[in-house]
Amino acid sequence: MKKILILFSILFISQYASAQKLALTKGVSAVAPQGSKRLTKAEVAAFVKANFKHTEIDTNKTIVYQNNHLLISYWDIYTGPEFRRPLEKTLKLLTYLFKDDHNNIVTTSKIINVNGTRFIILEYERNDEVYLSFLSEVKPNGVNANGIIQFKKPYEAEAQKALEKLLPTIKFSVQ
Amino acid sequence: MTTKQQESDENTIMLAKQWYNKAYPLSVKLKSKLNIQNVDTSKWTDVLSPYWDKGVVFESKKMDFIEFPALKSGDVSFSTKSVNPNLFNYKKSSSISSILIIKRQGVYSAYTMTILADSAYLKGDYGKITNNTYSHREKDFTGLVLYHSLNGSFVNGWQYIDGVVTNAVYEKQVSSTGGNKGVQIVNGLKLNKQVCDAVQITTYWEDCAYYTNDLTYSNPFDCKYYQTTKIYTSCADDGTGGGNGSESTPPICPPANTPPGGEPVEVSAKGIPKKVRVYQPPVTPIDPSGGINPPGNPADQPCLIPQPVPTDTVKLKDPCVQKGQIKANAQNANLATENTAVYNTLLSVDGKEYGAEQNLTSLPANLKSPLMGGNYMNIPVRGSTTSSSSDRFEPNFTWDATHGYTIGATHSHPGGSAPSPIDVIFLVTTSNNGALRLAGQSAVDFYKANASVTAVTEDFNYVLTVNDWNGLSAQVNSMSVDQIISQFNSLARESGGSTEYALISMFGDKISLFRAGHGSNEYIPLSIDKTTNTIVLVDCPTN
Numbered sequence: 001m002k003k004i005l006i007l008f009s010i011l012f013i014s015q016y017a018s019a020q021k022l023a024l025t026k027g028v029s030a031v032a033p034q035g036s037k038r039l040t041k042a043e044v045a046a047f048v049k050a051n052f053k054h055t056e057i058d059t060n061k062t063i064v065y066q067n068n069h070l071l072i073s074y075w076d077i078y079t080g081p082e083f084r085r086p087l088e089k090t091l092k093l094l095t096y097l098f099k100d101d102h103n104n105i106v107t108t109s110k111i112i113n114v115n116g117t118r119f120i121i122l123e124y125e126r127n128d129e130v131y132l133s134f135l136s137e138v139k140p141n142g143v144n145a146n147g148i149i150q151f152k153k154p155y156e157a158e159a160q161k162a163l164e165k166l167l168p169t170i171k172f173s174v175q
Numbered sequence: 176m177t178t179k180q181q182e183s184d185e186n187t188i189m190l191a192k193q194w195y196n197k198a199y200p201l202s203v204k205l206k207s208k209l210n211i212q213n214v215d216t217s218k219w220t221d222v223l224s225p226y227w228d229k230g231v232v233f234e235s236k237k238m239d240f241i242e243f244p245a246l247k248s249g250d251v252s253f254s255t256k257s258v259n260p261n262l263f264n265y266k267k268s269s270s271i272s273s274i275l276i277i278k279r280q281g282v283y284s285a286y287t288m289t290i291l292a293d294s295a296y297l298k299g300d301y302g303k304i305t306n307n308t309y310s311h312r313e314k315d316f317t318g319l320v321l322y323h324s325l326n327g328s329f330v331n332g333w334q335y336i337d338g339v340v341t342n343a344v345y346e347k348q349v350s351s352t353g354g355n356k357g358v359q360i361v362n363g364l365k366l367n368k369q370v371c372d373a374v375q376i377t378t379y380w381e382d383c384a385y386y387t388n389d390l391t392y393s394n395p396f397d398c399k400y401y402q403t404t405k406i407y408t409s410c411a412d413d414g415t416g417g418g419n420g421s422e423s424t425p426p427i428c429p430p431a432n433t434p435p436g437g438e439p440v441e442v443s444a445k446g447i448p449k450k451v452r453v454y455q456p457p458v459t460p461i462d463p464s465g466g467i468n469p470p471g472n473p474a475d476q477p478c479l480i481p482q483p484v485p486t487d488t489v490k491l492k493d494p495c496v497q498k499g500q501i502k503a504n505a506q507n508a509n510l511a512t513e514n515t516a517v518y519n520t521l522l523s524v525d526g527k528e529y530g531a532e533q534n535l536t537s538l539p540a541n542l543k544s545p546l547m548g549g550n551y552m553n554i555p556v557r558g559s560t561t562s563s564s565s566d567r568f569e570p571n572f573t574w575d576a577t578h579g580y581t582i583g584a585t586h587s588h589p590g591g592s593a594p595s596p597i598d599v600i601f602l603v604t605t606s607n608n609g610a611l612r613l614a615g616q617s618a619v620d621f622y623k624a625n626a627s628v629t630a631v632t633e634d635f636n637y638v639l640t641v642n643d644w645n646g647l648s649a650q651v652n653s654m655s656v657d658q659i660i661s662q663f664n665s666l667a668r669e670s671g672g673s674t675e676y677a678l679i680s681m682f683g684d685k686i687s688l689f690r691a692g693h694g695s696n697e698y699i700p701l702s703i704d705k706t707t708n709t710i711v712l713v714d715c716p717t718n
Contacts, residue, residue: 056665077671082712085634089591090672096526096590097664097674099566100597102257102377102402102657104664122668127261127400135671144671 024063027173028076028145033165036065036072047071052129057148069155070162074147074170084138087111091120094135098124104131114167121163128153132163141174184232191241191276192227194283199325219327222251222380223287225274233310239278242309245287247272249395250381253291253321255374260400263379269297269318271304274325285325291376292318314338319374319409334409342409344374371410373569375656378403404657406604492642494687494700495715501627501638501689503547505696509554510585516556517587517631518693527559530568530586533629534579542621552579567597574610574618581605582622585629592667592674593690594639596651596659598628599682602641603651636691638698639678643685650682676710679703 032038039047041059047066048055055071057064062073091111098106107130108123120135130153136145147166151159199220225243232241252263253270270291277284292304296317306313312335321332321344332344379402383395504510513531520529531554539549559566570584584601588594605611611622623644630637641647651659666677679688680703689698690712700713 056669058669061669078707078709079671079673080709080711083673083675083710085591085672089633093591093672093674094668096588097592097667099590100595100660101664102259102404103661105259133668135668138671146669146671 024074024076024145026076026078026143027141028074028143029171030074030145030147030166031169032065032072033067033162036067039064039066039071044071051152052150054126054129055150056131057150062147067162068158069151070159071150072147072162072166073150074145074166076143076145078142079138079144080142084142087118087120087135087137090135091122094120094122114170117170117172119167125153130156130159132159134163134167136170139172139174141172143172143174145170145172184230187232187239187278188227188230188241191230191239191278191283192225195225195276195285198283198285219251219287219323220325222248223272223274223325224248225276231308231310240309241276241278242288243274243276245272245274249383249398250379252379253289254377254379255291257375257377257402257404260379260402263400263402265379265381267301269294269301269304271307273308275309275322286322286330287325289321289323290318291321292316312338319344319376321376321407329405329407332407332409342372344407344409346405346407371408374407374409376405376407378405402657404655406656492640492687494689494702494713497640497687498689498698498700498715500545500547500625501640501698502696504549504627505629505636505638505691505698507548507551509551511696513554513556513585514629514631514636517585520556520558520587521589521631521633525558525566526589527566528568528586528589529556529558530570530584531556532570532572532579532581533583533585533627534573534581536579537576538580538618538621542617546582546621546625549582554579570601572605572608572610574608574614582625583627583629585631588630588632591632591634592630593632593637593678593688594628594630595674596663596678596681597656598630598639599641599647599678599686600651600656600659602626602628602639603644603648606641606644606648634693636693636698637675638689638691640687640689641685642687647682647685650685670710673710675701676703679710 043066044055044057044059044064048057048071051069051071057071057073058075062075065072088111091109095106095109098104104124104126106122106124108121110121112119112121118137122131122133122135124131124133130151132149132151134145134147138144149159149162149166223245226246227243230241230243232239234240250265251272252265252268253272254263254268270289272287272289275286275288277286288309290304290307292307296315297303303313307316314337316338317336319332319334322330324330329346333340334342334344379400381395381398381400383398505514510533513533517529517531523529532552534552534554535546536550536552539546557568559568568584568586570581570586572581574580605626606619606623611619623641626641628639630639654662663674663677663681666680667674670676670680675688675690678686679701688701690701691698700715702711702713703709704711
């Protein structure tokens with residue numbers, strides 16, 4: 001009886017996880033943190049209106065989830081060979097752009113390594129709303145993964161935990 | 176006991192109040208307790224209203240002036256410094272706003288008058304600013320006075336140094352790349368006989384809720400904070416008009432229907448290199464020493480009436496043809512020297528922008544031919560001169576034989592980014608420059624056909640040109656500088672850090688963007704591939 005219960009649990013969890021695993025158009029896939037609900041464009045708009053003053057999430061390009069107080073989005077980009085640059089230079093550029101941006105204040109900018117893939121982690125605030133964004137290195141096929149977790153300041157720990165869960169699940173068709 | 180004068184003043188205020196309430200009906204009705212008012216900051220009457228009980232009346236030149244302290248629903252403050260609006264300290268504000276109602280020949284008009292004091296004048300004493308009103312000005316007042324209509328549109332303004340009017344202030348008429356500047360004239364931009372300087376002013380808004388019975392807005396709650404930013408120009412006639420038989424360049428006229436002022440007099444003040452001719456405030460019965468200069472320009476002051484920009488058909492330039500012109504210009508020895516010197520500054524660790532103007536020594540005989548090379552001045556590269564938080568290089572603009580004809584500017588982007596929207600704004604504002612427009616339509620056309628901005632980075636040089644001046648101007652003027660920057664940065668982040676993508680995505684065919692590898696003059700146009708929505712190099716046909 002105990003074995004049957006465990007088997008059911010495994011089946012249930014794997015089905016749940018597979019339901020949340022979504023591939024993007026350029027070969028990147030990721031598994032949203034447990035408890036996430038995929039949102040339609042209208043649902044994203046409603047959630048943003050109810051919770052935030054502003055959002056940088058473009059629903060035309062991204063997959064968007066709601067996880068409790070968080071709005072989690074990710075998308076992939078193709079970059080032509082002439083426009084690829086080392087992650088360090090991208091970080092320098094993105095940080096530099098904030099110098100003239102009086103609406104957003106950077107609180108974190110760093111490069112981390114998750115399972116062999118390097119990511120820029122950039123966190124910035126606009127009033128009491130926070131964007132925890134990530135941007136991966138460009139893989140040899142020119143594709144990289146990007147994402148934003150948007151939340152209100154009190155939910156920082158929740159957002160960090162979601163990012164910690166999300167990044168290791170990101171897979172590229174070309175490693 | 177009430178005197179006859181008091182009775183007369185009360186009557187004047189009552190009539191003004193009747194007019195005001197009719198002209199500016201209360202659009203935001205106070206609701207029941209705990210209902211929050213949402214204030215539209217573009218409509219200043221929602222935020223500022225006359226404190227009727229504290230009006231001061233005086234008469235000058237058959238006009239009634241009534242000055243009221245502004246009752247503020249929430250708060251509003253002006254500053255030349257730009258900070259996070261949540262962190263702005265309204266208690267340490269260097270500005271004060273009041274409402275001025277003027278009755279002239281039976282016709283009323285109303286303005287907000289904002290006095291923005293210089294930190295050198297305040298010396299940390301923020302209460303000192305309240306010593307200045309429309310009718311009384313401290314002898315050493317240094318700062319700006321700005322008049323806005325009650326719908327928020329700028330009317331005009333004046334700059335004072337040591338109690339003397341030195342400059343007239345206009346809204347975004349002269350070239351500038353923005354940046355934060357103090358109100359004193361430093362390294363002024365000389366335009367024929369005018370010396371101008373850009374001043375970026377940020378308005379901080381506090382939007383609060385009030386109880387319905389809180390008529391003096393004393394107990395705010397649920398406050399939210401915003402900011403808006405505008406670039407103004409502060410210009411002075413340098414007083415040399417008449418020399419060599421030429422007239423000085425008149426300023427751009429502010430809006431009409433403004434009261435007349437006094438006669439122009441020559442003044443000099445500390446920090447002003449030459450005497451300037453300006454109109455002084457009217458002498459008022461309250462303070463014979465003079466108050467603040469009135470809103471609007473004196474009716475008899477010579478000034479230029481801005482002409483509407485002609486609506487010409489947009490003919491997009493072929494970037495594959497244009498790249499030849501860009502190459503020819505980049506090969507000019509002086510421009511190449513400038514670009515190399517700018518590149519070398521990227522090795523410095525201060526992270527600031529360095530640059531130089533690209534000035535022609537003379538204009539070609541045929542202004543209709545595209546500029547291919549030309550005679551450029553050798554201008555030393557310099558760094559950002561502002562002491563503020565901005566690290567931007569701010570080019571000057573001249574259009575005369577002595578200082579040269581500014582056809583562009585080159586500067587470093589230490590972060591490695593392509594030209595920014597600030598560079599786009601520079602091109603748009605310079606195309607409306609007074610000296611350029613005075614030189615005639617052929618000069619304006621020549622400028623528009625050849626103007627460019629070069630951004631030098633560690634890996635690439637970028638050149639930005641304009642295709643659709645009217646469209647670009649309309650787009651730039653429809654947003655605040657902060658909004659433009661925010662949108663650009665958001666697009667850059669969304670595209671994985673591609674500022675090339677962000678710029679073209681934002682301005683489309685209105686601009687052209689070219690890129691050459693460091694040390695190369697082979698500029699290649701950039702474009703967004705509509706199928707893949709990615710930035711690409713345009714594959715131009717081989718010549």
